[in-house]
Amino acid sequence: HGKTSYAFTNCRSDSYTYPILHEKKNVIKRPDKLENVITGKTCSEEQIICSQHLEVSNSLFVDIRRQNNAQKGNEPVGNVLFFCVAGQNRSAALAAATLMLHGKSLEDILKHCARQRPFVLENVGFQRQLVELEAIVNKLKAGRGGATQQLLRDQFSSHWDQLQHARSATEQSKRVRMMDNESEDDKIVSITGRPLSSLHHTTSEYELLKGTKVEIELLIPGLCYMEIRIPKECTIPTLKKVLV
Numbered sequence: 001h002g003k004t005s006y007a008f009t010n011c012r013s014d015s016y017t018y019p020i021l022h023e024k025k026n027v028i029k030r031p032d033k034l035e036n037v038i039t040g041k042t043c044s045e046e047q048i049i050c051s052q053h054l055e056v057s058n059s060l061f062v063d064i065r066r067q068n069n070a071q072k073g074n075e076p077v078g079n080v081l082f083f084c085v086a087g088q089n090r091s092a093a094l095a096a097a098t099l100m101l102h103g104k105s106l107e108d109i110l111k112h113c114a115r116q117r118p119f120v121l122e123n124v125g126f127q128r129q130l131v132e133l134e135a136i137v138n139k140l141k142a143g144r145g146g147a148t149q150q151l152l153r154d155q156f157s158s159h160w161d162q163l164q165h166a167r168s169a170t171e172q173s174k175r176v177r178m179m180d181n182e183s184e185d186d187k188i189v190s191i192t193g194r195p196l197s198s199l200h201h202t203t204s205e206y207e208l209l210k211g212t213k214v215e216i217e218l219l220i221p222g223l224c225y226m227e228i229r230i231p232k233e234c235t236i237p238t239l240k241k242v243l244v
Contacts, residue, residue, distance in 0.1 A: 004217060005060060005063060005064060005067075007056050007057070007059070007060040008056075009052060009053045009056040009057065009094075011053055011084065011090040011094075014084075014086075014088075014089045014090050014123055014126075015125070016123060016124055016125030016126075017125055018125065019051055019129075020051060020053055020054075020090060020093050020094065020126055020129060021050070021051055021053070021054050021093065021094075021097050021126075021129040021130065021132075021133055022048050022049060022050050022051055022054070022129065022132070022133065022136075022158075022159070023048070023049060023051065024046055024047070024048055024049075025046070025047060025049050026045070026046055026047075027045060027046075027047045027049075047155060047156075047157075048132075048136070048155075048156060048159075049158050050158035050159055050161075050162055053094060054094065054097055054098070054101075054162065055158075055162065057082065057094045057095070057097070057098045058098050058101055058162050058165060058166060059165070060080065061080050061098050061102065061166075062165055062166060062168065064080050080095075080098075082094055082095040082098075087117075087120075088119065088120050088121075088122065089120065089121060089122065089123040089126055090126075092113065092117075092120040092121045092126075093121060093123070093126040093129070093130065096109045096110075096113070096121070096130055097129075097130060097133055100130075100133060100134060100137055101137065101162055101163060101166040102166045103166075105134075106130055106131070106134045133159075136156050136159050137159070137163065139152055139156070140152060140153065140156060140159060140160055140163055141163070228242065228243070230242050
């Protein structure tokens with residue numbers, strides 16, 4: 001089967017006050033401003049900063065969507081598994097927050113959780129952060145440009161970066177759906193944004209994108225993991241030849 005990707009972030013606590021999604025920090029405002037450089041004084045302001053946990057989870061989610069777009073040439077169909085010690089608060093909060101960055105409403109997410117796993121997200125502090133995140137996302141998406149919108153982007157710059165990262169995967173998915181009538185080579189160029197000359201027909205990368213090969217993980221006990229690429233339809237003698 002296809003490649004399995006992993007990501008790790010250490011959510012050290014599930015206390016109500018733990019900043020799993022974001023936290024407030026004093027950020028120095030315009031340290032490069034000439035007046036500040038001359039006087040040596042700095043002006044700081046309080047900003048809400050995205051947590052490293054949310055950045056990691058969103059980055060993995062985007063990567064998986066892009067891989068599915070490249071391999072399937074259709075809507076993303078792969079799954080992402082979020083897990084923690086109990087599978088109750090930390091993983092659920094990050095999964096819900098990541099889906100919100102990708103356009104899902106908090107209400108729809110919670111309705112789905114209530115049907116499938118009703119005991120998750122009982123942490124009141126995490127609930128509050130999810131509500132705050134939805135408010136931030138809605139503000140950033142509702143802007144119509146201009147100075148006011150720029151102020152919002154500056155105030156929530158880390159959240160804006162994550163939204164843009166999520167949007168890039170969505171736009172790629174739209175481009176893939178529009179390429180149904182294109183040739184395989186044209187689709188690969190559109191997906192990768194690279195000229196076909198840089199993806200030689202004899203290379204494993206080209207064959208992987210074209211769908212004639214798949215990437216698998218091979219575990220050598222006590223030594224290491226290896227990633228190998230084999231033909232999608234593969235016989236035992238062919239597999240032996242690839243490995244040896």
